[in-house]
Amino acid sequence: xxxxxxxxxxxxxxxxxxxxxxxxxxxxxxxxxxxxxxxxxxxxxxxxxxxxxxxxxxxxxxxxxxxxxxxxxxxxxxxxxxxxxxxxxxxxxxxxxxxxxxxxxxxxxxxxxxxxxxxxxxxxxxxxxxxxxxxxxxxxxxxxxxxxxxxxxxxxxxxxxxxx
Numbered sequence: 124x125x126x127x128x129x130x131x132x133x134x135x136x137x138x139x140x141x142x143x144x145x146x147x148x149x150x151x152x153x154x155x156x157x158x159x160x161x162x163x164x165x166x167x168x169x170x171x172x173x174x175x176x177x178x179x180x181x182x183x184x185x186x187x188x189x190x191x192x193x194x195x196x197x198x199x200x201x202x203x204x205x206x207x208x209x210x211x212x213x214x215x216x217x218x219x220x221x222x223x224x225x226x227x228x229x230x231x232x233x234x235x236x237x238x239x240x241x242x243x244x245x246x247x248x249x250x251x252x253x254x255x256x257x258x259x260x261x262x263x264x265x266x267x268x269x270x271x272x273x274x275x276x277x278x279x280x281x282x283x284x285x286x287x
Contacts, residue, residue: 127267131210134262138213145213148259152214155256156227159249163234166241181237184285188233189226192277196221204264212264225266228257229274236282253278 138145163185170178201223205212232253239246257271 125208127204128208128210131204131208131264135211135213135264138262148213148263151255151259152263152265155231155252155259159231159234159252162249163237166238170241177241180285181241184281185230185233185237187285188277188281189230191281192224192226192229192274195224196226199223201270204267210264214263214265216265222266223270224273224277225257225260225270226274227260228253228266228271229278231256232275232278233281236278236286239282240286 138148167178167181169175170181200220202220203216203218203222204210205216206219206222232250235246235249235253237246238249253275257266257275260266260271261268
């Protein structure tokens, strides 16, 4: 058994032992993306209706980061942990490849950077949710740690260059 498989087996056993933690893992994996993907269009609509010129950046910077990440995923086409190793992910997935970088993590973190650009408190909240989702995606067996770290770095670079 490889080191990653042993490491993940420990995570899997822990979450399967503590049902409440497992339920929280599933809850966060489902609801953090939904919350952010509802909030982002609302932010854009607010900026458009208040005629705030920052709306252009809030639209284009996340789009550019998302497009950049999508291209990397297609070119690299890295396998997911459950494809590469004999692990049983906590949240079963059918998707093959395109693991690197994590697009869920990237999307939430670049949207968090957009919120940070507009409202510091909301930005910090969404940054924390993005970090939590990255941890959840690794714990669930959907992504490798490097997938979420790369997504976080891409978001940071695009956010700093695009917004600040």
